[in-house]
Amino acid sequence: MAKLDEKVVANTLVLFALFADITAWIWHGLLKQPSFINLIYPGFWQNPRLMVFGLVGSLVAAYIYGLAFAKIWNHVSAKGGRLW
Numbered sequence: 001m002a003k004l005d006e007k008v009v010a011n012t013l014v015l016f017a018l019f020a021d022i023t024a025w026i027w028h029g030l031l032k033q034p035s036f037i038n039l040i041y042p043g044f045w046q047n048p049r050l051m052v053f054g055l056v057g058s059l060v061a062a063y064i065y066g067l068a069f070a071k072i073w074n075h076v077s078a079k080g081g082r083l084w
């Protein structure tokens with residue numbers, strides 16, 4: 001199994017999250033399509049502060065998940081495909 005570069009995987013997931021957030025903003029915010037987040041935070045797509053915090057939170061989470069995935073992948077591949 002090939003070894004993954006942790007920062008590359010993390011940055012790739014950040015780019016995917018950024019694309020997903022921009023797509024969600026266009027679909028739910030500009031086109032006014034229904035979303036579950038409006039049930040929790042009414043007016044979410046019109047509040048810039050909530051949108052910025054949501055964007056930063058999802059980008060940080062994507063980076064952490066990317067690092068964790070690559071670390072686990074490298075750990076498993078170093079053991080010959082066994083997790084434990």
